[in-house]
Amino acid sequence: MDAIELLKQDHETVRELFAALDAAAGARDRAELFAELKRTLDVHERLEEDVFYPAARDAGDEAAEIVNQSHDDHAEVDELIEEMSALDESDEEWLDHLAALKEMVDHHVDNEEDVLFPLVQEALADRLDGLLDEMQELEAVLEDEEQERHQHL
Secondary structure, eight states, rough: OOHHHHHOOOOHHHHHHHHHHHOOSSSHHHHHHHHHHHHHHHHHHHHHIIIIIIHHHGGOOHHHHHHHHHHHHHHHHHHHHHHHSSEEEEEEEEHHHHHHHHHHHHHHHHHHHIIHHHHHHHGGGGGGHHHHHHHHHHHHHHHHHHHHHHTTT
């Protein structure tokens, strides 16, 4: 596995969470799945922004442009998640926001997998294992922080 494969695994996990949310029977199930989706997206976003994107900029102008757009995508996703967090999962508005969130994330993932990842794979193949190590270290730190938060609740 390398850094790109790790990010693709995260993308698949997010797709599965959206599918589970679509199939969820009630607000309680949606709330649990949404909490998991938020955590997953938060960790994924940090891995990309703190480790992967800075390296991806070295893959050329097109990659750098996609990274800039990806930062904007993350900000939009974060804003929509914040709005959803203030709503009840049984509310029709929450469901509308979920559909918009899924569409945003799908577009972002497609852009990364179809355009950015191939550019990075070609230009930075020799760095992908090192990036994976950095991402796994950060992921461990983020998981530790999450566990600490839960212990203090």
